[in-house]
Amino acid sequence: MRRMLVLGATSEIAIATLHEFAKEEPWYMILCGRNLSELEKLKTKLESHKCTCEVKHYDTSMSAAEQLQLFNECLGQSTNIQHTKAQDNALATTQTNKVNPLATTQTTEFNALATTTTTAFDASATAATDAYNDAAKDIAMQSMQVSGHQSSQFIGLDALFCSVGYLGDQKKAEQDIRECDLIMQANFNGLLPMLTATAQFFKQQRSGSIMVVSSVAGERGRCSNYCYGSSKAAMTAFLSGMRCSLLPYNVHVMTIKPGYVATRMVAHKKLPPYITASTQRVAKDIVKGFKRRSSVVYTMWLWRYIMAVVRLIPEFIFKRLNMF
Ligand SMILES: NC(=O)c1ccc[n+]([C@@H]2O[C@H](COP(=O)([O-])OP(=O)(O)OC[C@H]3O[C@@H](n4cnc5c(N)ncnc54)[C@H](OP(=O)(O)O)[C@@H]3O)[C@@H](O)[C@H]2O)c1
Numbered sequence: 001m002r003r004m005l006v007l008g009a010t011s012e013i014a015i016a017t018l019h020e021f022a023k024e025e026p027w028y029m030i031l032c033g034r035n036l037s038e039l040e041k042l043k044t045k046l047e048s049h050k051c052t053c054e055v056k057h058y059d060t061s062m063s064a065a066e067q068l069q070l071f072n073e074c075l076g077q078s079t080n081i082q083h084t085k086a087q088d089n090a091l092a093t094t095q096t097n098k099v100n101p102l103a104t105t106q107t108t109e110f111n112a113l114a115t116t117t118t119t120a121f122d123a124s125a126t127a128a129t130d131a132y133n134d135a136a137k138d139i140a141m142q143s144m145q146v147s148g149h150q151s152s153q154f155i156g157l158d159a160l161f162c163s164v165g166y167l168g169d170q171k172k173a174e175q176d177i178r179e180c181d182l183i184m185q186a187n188f189n190g191l192l193p194m195l196t197a198t199a200q201f202f203k204q205q206r207s208g209s210i211m212v213v214s215s216v217a218g219e220r221g222r223c224s225n226y227c228y229g230s231s232k233a234a235m236t237a238f239l240s241g242m243r244c245s246l247l248p249y250n251v252h253v254m255t256i257k258p259g260y261v262a263t264r265m266v267a268h269k270k271l272p273p274y275i276t277a278s279t280q281r282v283a284k285d286i287v288k289g290f291k292r293r294s295s296v297v298y299t300m301w302l303w304r305y306i307m308a309v310v311r312l313i314p315e316f317i318f319k320r321l322n323m324f
Contacts, residue, residue: 003028003157005074007058007194008164010038012263013213016279017161019041020287022049030074032058059192060164067193075155075201083177147289159290160198164191166228167265173227180227187231190236199242204252207254209290212239215296216257219307223322243295252293258282275302 002025008014009031021027029046031039031053043053058070149187168188173179195210202208217225219230236255260266260276277300289297298304313321 001028003322004159007031007162010035011163014088016283018285020283022051038293060186064193072195074167105153117317162212169227183227184231188234203249211254257294257298
């Protein structure tokens with residue numbers, strides 16, 4: 001059974017996409033998000049489609065160390081569940097004992113470094129970054145060493161799907177930097193620890209697929225949502241670089257760029273129906289992109305051409321337009 005880690009699993013786009021994936025094959029899905037009761041409901045639905053799921057709390061406000069711990073748990077705990085099924089409890093215990101102390105040590109080391117950072121910010125910031133990178137690499141290495149003792153179906157990951165997003169309030173963000181921070185954190189900064197840990201793991205494994213929902217809003221800043229747009233632009237650029245860097249390691253990185261999609265995120269807006277997609281339509285495009293190992297998926301497809309035109313508009317005209 002292939003295994004997928006899902007961030008923002010309660011998103012309407014994610015729910016439709018996971019059902020579409022479930023139609024193709026019975027995945028093992030690790031559903032991460034903030035609303036545990038909604039995640040439990042989704043788990044029940046997906047399990048009726050022969051998938052196996054577990055639920056985990058995830059919020060982009062979690063520290064990098066907490067996110068690394070979560071990533072490690074996603075690999076380790078799933079291993080234990082699979083092992084129980086395989087009636088190999090002794091090996092499962094050994095593996096948990098290998099992975100958990102390493103994560104605890106790394107979390108302690110990371111926290112110690114973070115404390116130092118507050119007293120001597122500039123010098124320690126570099127050290128903390130190095131420690132974080134080392135910790136992520138060590139976790140990936142350790143996981144690979146553990147998986148080397150057994151068949152790969154018992155541990156590891158085949159795909160990451162991230163559908164976390166926060167539109168925010170542009171007007172508020174223009175006056176209150178905290179709103180701007182929340183938008184940046186939910187759409188970019190706060191996602192980096194999990195994306196980086198997954199990339200390290202897939203690089204070591206020499207396989208895997210990273211699928212992240214960005215947005216066409218990241219292609220050009222517009223007055224109506226430029227905080228959200230710039231966070232998505234950062235994510236799009238990050239994924240583009242990651243795709244180049246992981247290409248030699250057989251890792252697929254897919255940037256998903258929806259235009260308008262009829263979900264609760266934009267329920268308060270009046271959207272033009274002919275260029276607004278349903279979540280089912282978006283889900284089909286995402287699964288098709290996954291199977292084809294596409295780099296960039298526009299959904300609906302028409303947005304590729306709409307944005308090509310939008311990008312061509314000279315700035316002296318664009319700045320006078322109140323588009324979309
Ligand atoms: N709808 C559109 O027109 C459109 C267009 C382009 C791109 N997108 C992108 O598509 C993705 C899915 O959005 P959607 O339309 O399906 O909207 P949605 O249903 O509102 O989904 C947003 C998801 O992000 C989660 N989330 C928000 N802030 C978070 C945080 N700080 N930490 C962890 N999770 C957080 C939400 O969790 P909770 O359930 O706990 O709130 C929810 O699961 C987003 O990346 C969005 O930017 C949407």
